[in-house]
Amino acid sequence: MKNLFLLLSPRVWSLRNAFFKTSSGERKKAVIIGSLGLTFWTVIFILSSRILTYFQSIDVIGDLLAHHLLSMILLTFFSLLVFSNILIALSNLFLSADLELCHSSPSDIKLVFLSRWAYTIFDSSWMVVVFGLPVMMAYAYVFKPGLSFYFALFNTGIATAVIASGAGILFTMIMVNIFPAHRTRDILLLLAILLVAAIYIMIRILKPERLADPDAFFSVMQYMSALKSTDSPYIPTHWMTEILWEKLKGPDSGRYFFENVLLWSTAAAIIVVNLWTAGWIYLKGFSRSQEAKKRRAGKHILDLFIRLVRKPFKNDLASLIDKDIRIFFRDNTQWSQLFLLGALIIVYLFNFSVLPLEKSAIRLEFLQNILAFLNMGLAGFVLSAVSVRFAFPSVSAEGGAFWIIKSSPVSMGRLLFGKFILYIFPMTLLGETLIIVTNRLLHVDMTMMILSSVTMLFAFPAVIAMAIGFGAVYPRFKYENISQVATGFGGLMYMICSAGFMAAIILIESVPVRLFFLARLHGRELTVLQLGLIVLAFSSVFLLICLTIYKSMKIGLRALERYEKF
Amino acid sequence: MGIIELQNLTKNYKGLKAVDQINLSIREGIIFGFLGPNGAGKTTTIRMMAGILLPTSGKIIINGMDLDKDPSGVKRCCGFIPDRPFLYEKLTGMEFLRFISGLYGLNNPEAVKIRLMGLLEKFDLLSWKDELIEGYSHGMKQRLVMCGALVHDPKVLIVDEPMVGLDPKGARLVKDIFKEEAAKGKTIFMSTHSLETAQEVCHEMAIIQRGRIIARGTVDELIKYSGVDGTLENVFLKLTEEEGTGYEKSLSSS
Numbered sequence: 001m002k003n004l005f006l007l008l009s010p011r012v013w014s015l016r017n018a019f020f021k022t023s024s025g026e027r028k029k030a031v032i033i034g035s036l037g038l039t040f041w042t043v044i045f046i047l048s049s050r051i052l053t054y055f056q057s058i059d060v061i062g063d064l065l066a067h068h069l070l071s072m073i074l075l076t077f078f079s080l081l082v083f084s085n086i087l088i089a090l091s092n093l094f095l096s097a098d099l100e101l102c103h104s105s106p107s108d109i110k111l112v113f114l115s116r117w118a119y120t121i122f123d124s125s126w127m128v129v130v131f132g133l134p135v136m137m138a139y140a141y142v143f144k145p146g147l148s149f150y151f152a153l154f155n156t157g158i159a160t161a162v163i164a165s166g167a168g169i170l171f172t173m174i175m176v177n178i179f180p181a182h183r184t185r186d187i188l189l190l191l192a193i194l195l196v197a198a199i200y201i202m203i204r205i206l207k208p209e210r211l212a213d214p215d216a217f218f219s220v221m222q223y224m225s226a227l228k229s230t231d232s233p234y235i236p237t238h239w240m241t242e243i244l245w246e247k248l249k250g251p252d253s254g255r256y257f258f259e260n261v262l263l264w265s266t267a268a269a270i271i272v273v274n275l276w277t278a279g280w281i282y283l284k285g286f287s288r289s290q291e292a293k294k295r296r297a298g299k300h301i302l303d304l305f306i307r308l309v310r311k312p313f314k315n316d317l318a319s320l321i322d323k324d325i326r327i328f329f330r331d332n333t334q335w336s337q338l339f340l341l342g343a344l345i346i347v348y349l350f351n352f353s354v355l356p357l358e359k360s361a362i363r364l365e366f367l368q369n370i371l372a373f374l375n376m377g378l379a380g381f382v383l384s385a386v387s388v389r390f391a392f393p394s395v396s397a398e399g400g401a402f403w404i405i406k407s408s409p410v411s412m413g414r415l416l417f418g419k420f421i422l423y424i425f426p427m428t429l430l431g432e433t434l435i436i437v438t439n440r441l442l443h444v445d446m447t448m449m450i451l452s453s454v455t456m457l458f459a460f461p462a463v464i465a466m467a468i469g470f471g472a473v474y475p476r477f478k479y480e481n482i483s484q485v486a487t488g489f490g491g492l493m494y495m496i497c498s499a500g501f502m503a504a505i506i507l508i509e510s511v512p513v514r515l516f517f518l519a520r521l522h523g524r525e526l527t528v529l530q531l532g533l534i535v536l537a538f539s540s541v542f543l544l545i546c547l548t549i550y551k552s553m554k555i556g557l558r559a560l561e562r563y564e565k566f
Numbered sequence: 567m568g569i570i571e572l573q574n575l576t577k578n579y580k581g582l583k584a585v586d587q588i589n590l591s592i593r594e595g596i597i598f599g600f601l602g603p604n605g606a607g608k609t610t611t612i613r614m615m616a617g618i619l620l621p622t623s624g625k626i627i628i629n630g631m632d633l634d635k636d637p638s639g640v641k642r643c644c645g646f647i648p649d650r651p652f653l654y655e656k657l658t659g660m661e662f663l664r665f666i667s668g669l670y671g672l673n674n675p676e677a678v679k680i681r682l683m684g685l686l687e688k689f690d691l692l693s694w695k696d697e698l699i700e701g702y703s704h705g706m707k708q709r710l711v712m713c714g715a716l717v718h719d720p721k722v723l724i725v726d727e728p729m730v731g732l733d734p735k736g737a738r739l740v741k742d743i744f745k746e747e748a749a750k751g752k753t754i755f756m757s758t759h760s761l762e763t764a765q766e767v768c769h770e771m772a773i774i775q776r777g778r779i780i781a782r783g784t785v786d787e788l789i790k791y792s793g794v795d796g797t798l799e800n801v802f803l804k805l806t807e808e809e810g811t812g813y814e815k816s817l818s819s820s
Contacts (some may be wrong), residue, residue: 401652404654
């Protein structure tokens with residue numbers, strides 16, 4: 001036991017140091033992130049409470065809905081936990097740099113395994129706790145259960161987390177013994193992304209919101225049976241749901257004692273099975289994970305594509321772009337995110353194709369145009385979300401090799417310009433496609449089509465410049481995989497600023513759009529004053545865009561020129 | 567005026583003086599060794615010379631150009647070899663060298679190809695040129711970095727710990743190439759922990775401790791002025807023990 005604590009101590013001490021030995025800049029960051037987290041937490045709590053209160057107001061099916069929701073939430077969290085454990089276990093058990101030290105020490109292999117399991121549970125569960133807790137607190141707020149609910153939540157939560165992580169780790173250990181760890185990570189990441197994309201599309205197409213709309217069902221019986229269809233009685237979240245539901249609804253008769261025993265005995269069994277399996281195959285897997293990777297397949301298509309892209313640029317810029325494209329398509333963690341992007345676009349367009357516009361009380365022509373106008377903001381937000389995944393990490397993607405650029409005659413400005421050029425064409429193409437296709441789906445008139453597509457044609461470069469600029473201000477040259485870069489403080493700040501920028505554009509343009517449509521509604525000509533206001537509004541938007549591009553690149557440039565921590 | 571001039575070069579890190587008022591003038595065509603114990607300020611000095619770190623104060627003048635005023639001009643005539651060969655792992659060796667030649671503005675594809683093939687052959691990497699760098703060993707990466715530093719035929723090579731990770735054959739190869747390049751007129755500014763290497767290849771050297779140059783001269787001069795018999799190792803140990811004993815003054819005046 002003493003040895004196990006010793007193996008856990010580096011993490012404990014690192015956490016302690018992260019809390020108590022931070023600079024004032026890092027403390028400020030922590031305060032901002034903490035405040036945003038608390039706001040997010042409060043929003044989840046309020047939304048969940050309102051939904052549950054609404055359910056309670058519905059006779060007969062209110063409880064059924066709340067029970068069904070609880071079951072769905074727990075199942076979702078459990079699936080997320082299993083999957084994140086699979087990915088995190090790969091790093092913690094097979095790829096971490098400090099594992100060499102642990103394995104070369106005289107520590108028992110099972111203790112090393114157990115300590116890494118503890119790391120993995122912590123790393124994978126905190127997010128679920130953060131997001132799950134406000135939902136559970138909303139249940140407690142609405143149903144007002146006794147203290148036993150909180151105890152049951154703690155007790156069943158831990159058992160379920162152990163089961164989820166045990167299942168994930170077991171799967172990872174087996175995979176690493178079949179493929180080398182680096183290959184396994186690539187395969188799992190690809191599978192994860194494909195799975196998320198498929199689930200995302202499936203959920204949208206199944207339209208779960210229909211459950212809240214009984215009109216969509218042919219009969220009450222059909223609706224009730226849809227709600228009553230529960231999950232399998234053999235999965236741990238079913239046991240957890242039943243235990244928590246009993247505590248929430250009362251009376252607390254201890255009916256679900258058996259489920260409690262099932263949960264804990266399953267958790268205990270999975271610990272024993274994993275320890276036994278680890279003794280057998282963990283070291284073999286770790287040894288395999290140290291093997292070198294082998295080379296890739298042919299590259300002729302890529303060469304041809306790059307030769308075309310290089311043509312318009314000078315040699316230094318062409319070389320930067322050439323290198324970035326090659327690395328993008330060879331790094332599985334980068335290109336595989338294109339699947340998520342594909343799913344996002346399909347769902348985005350699908351949502352517009354099924355909008356029930358005809359059911360609205362507002363005149364169809366105006367509703368279409370209002371939606372098209374607001375859609376500019378939505379498209380901008382989608383593009384920001386895409387940029388935070390691709391353009392924002394592009395400076396960090398230089399990684400440890402950043403010294404090559406820094407010691408070369410290429411200026412940091414040229415580097416940022418290269419990144420900007422690389423992303424501006426595909427991103428603008430994507431954004432314009434979204435705007436034009438959704439406008440077509442909404443059947444908007446030509447004025448709105450031109451207004452939205454031209455506005456966004458100018459706005460997208462600013463969104464991308466912001467992504468590059470923020471990426472340069474908050475670079476992270478040391479990472480395990482590039483997708484982590486987007487999830488840091490800089491990514492968050494970028495998303496906030498980008499959303500603010502889009503909101504400002506919509507707000508300013510709402511003035512001319514309103515004037516124009518009111519004039520058309522009343523069949524009047526625009527007055528000189530109104531025309532002046534319209535010109536002023538569009539000029540302001542143009543100025544805002546130019547200023548955003550200039551300032552973003554400028555602050556990014558200054559930050560990179562002064563950057564020394566690599 | 568030397569091809570490399572460091573004038574009152576200083577670098578502070580949060581109150582700590584990593585490099586403290588260094589003055590050096592290095593003439594063209596020599597291999598200059600930069601020695602010192604761990605944490606003495608060698609890598610910080612070298613990274614400032616390569617344009618990676620900004621000095622707190624002082625000047626770096628290379629080939630007559632001020633690094634602060636004309637960074638691109640200075641970098642164009644320098645090649646930098648860092649101690650740890652972090653590279654773009656998803657490029658092949660050949661693609662990496664082509665990328666470097668693009669950064670340094672080499673425009674003639676045929677001439678570049680001939681140059682790159684020659685360098686790859688020289689550094690024994692020709693058979694690996696189309697493999698991804700992630701499959702290279704540490705020594706191979708180090709040799710590839712050296713190829714990259716020589717692609718544009720720089721006048722000055724700035725090298726941080728060149729022998730780390732090289733096997734004896736690789737180390738011999740690198741020493742021979744450095745001597746050959748110096749004979750052609752290149753200036754090589756090299757930090758090293760290996761006193762044997764310094765004694766074998768360096769024409770002149772300086773010893774830095776706690777951010778200050780404490781001695782400078784040829785091996786013979788250092789031996790003579792330290793008053794120690796025998797090897798450079800003895801001289802180094804003696805000088806770094808007796809920090810700030812006035813050697814710098816006496817040697818530079820000699």
